[in-house]
Amino acid sequence: MATILDGKALAKTMQSQLAEKVAKFTEQGHRPPGLAVLMVGDNPASATYVRNKERACAKIGIATLGQHFPADIFQEVLMDTISDLNNNDRVDGILVQLPLPGSLDSVTLLNHIDPDKDADGLHPINLGRLLRGEIGLRSCTPSGVMRLLGEYDIDLTGKRVVVVGRSILVGKPLALMCLEANATVTIAHSRTTNLSELTRSADVLVAAIGRPEMITADMVKPGAVVIDVGINRVEDEKGVRLVGDVATQDVAAVADAITPVPGGIGPMTVTMLLENTVLSYQRRLGLI
Ligand SMILES: Nc1nc2c(c(=O)[nH]1)N[C@@H](CN(C=O)c1ccc(C(=O)N[C@@H](CCC(=O)O)C(=O)O)cc1)CN2
Numbered sequence: 018m019a020t021i022l023d024g025k026a027l028a029k030t031m032q033s034q035l036a037e038k039v040a041k042f043t044e045q046g047h048r049p050p051g052l053a054v055l056m057v058g059d060n061p062a063s064a065t066y067v068r069n070k071e072r073a074c075a076k077i078g079i080a081t082l083g084q085h086f087p088a089d090i091f092q093e094v095l096m097d098t099i100s101d102l103n104n105n106d107r108v109d110g111i112l113v114q115l116p117l118p119g120s121l122d123s124v125t126l127l128n129h130i131d132p133d134k135d136a137d138g139l140h141p142i143n144l145g146r147l148l149r150g151e152i153g154l155r156s157c158t159p160s161g162v163m164r165l166l167g168e169y170d171i172d173l174t175g176k177r178v179v180v181v182g183r184s185i186l187v188g189k190p191l192a193l194m195c196l197e198a199n200a201t202v203t204i205a206h207s208r209t210t211n212l213s214e215l216t217r218s219a220d221v222l223v224a225a226i227g228r229p230e231m232i233t234a235d236m237v238k239p240g241a242v243v244i245d246v247g248i249n250r251v252e253d254e255k256g257v258r259l260v261g262d263v264a265t266q267d268v269a270a271v272a273d274a275i276t277p278v279p280g281g282i283g284p285m286t287v288t289m290l291l292e293n294t295v296l297s298y299q300r301r302l303g304l305i
């Protein structure tokens with residue numbers, strides 16, 4: 018059976034290290050780091066993620082400025098809110114929880130965030146810095162994947178990585194990070210032909226599609242590392258449960274290592290957000 022890449026355990030360790038770091042700064046008399054979380058509407062999954070982020074911040078000593086807006090809020094109000102947060106010295110990180118409801122334009126909003134407070138690493142400047150291999154704030158889920166691979170000493174040098182999914186949130190930035198780590202990278206997507214043939218060529222297969230258990234054992238090369246970024250709620254005779262984009266049980270019999278859902282990449286995403294916020298705080302206060 019495959020090794021389980023335990024994101025939950027690593028997230029716990031990293032969060033206690035971050036808590037110690039923050040405590041040191043505040044004991045020296047510095048203000049605590051601050052993160053502003055903008056949530057629009059009442060998507061229940063988003064509300065859970067926002068609550069988890071706010072709870073995690075509280076645990077490690079990051080002050081949160083939660084702003085919850087109704088789904089029919091005007092774009093201009095959100096733009097003004099972001100302007101105020103950009104100018105607020107106590108705010109080191111700003112994030113807009115995605116997806117946004119209705120006709121709100123997330124791209125314009127994300128582009129309005131000060132790139133040095135862009136805790137989600139989704140601003141074009143930060144994506145451009147990643148493309149160029151420069152230092153910057155990097156998107157949380159892809160960074161979480163890289164950190165978890167590192168924790169288990171999985172070196173990507175010379176490896177064939179196939180990322181299934183081309184979103185700005187995960188697929189594209191993760192492909193760039195794998196490339197930076199010297200992998201040979203292919204991005205596959207809904208229009209890719211012969212997908213199974215391609216996925217079977219992968220030493221490291223990343224599923225970031227958003228389709229429950231789409232990656233089956235026959236699509237995986239024996240001995241591969243499988244990273245499951247999917248978080249899907251499915252309802253069947255067993256009730257509502259959370260599954261990834263990978264048929265974990267079957268694939269674990271073929272793979273060398275695999276991330277579980279829950280307890281894999283999800284907790285790493287939250288942890289990298291905390292790390293980005295503390296990093297941005299240290300840079301802004303000249304503590305680094
Ligand atoms: N602005 C952003 N929006 C979204 C992001 C993001 O990184 N920034 N990612 C996802 C949602 N997400 C964070 O926002 C997220 C999803 C899931 C988890 C997580 O810890 N999942 C747990 C299971 C929790 C559950 O029961 O639902 C796990 O996998 O163990 C963390 C963060 C889309 N939007």
Ligand SMILES: [Mg+2]
Nearest residue numbers: 158282283286
């Ligand atoms: Mg995720």
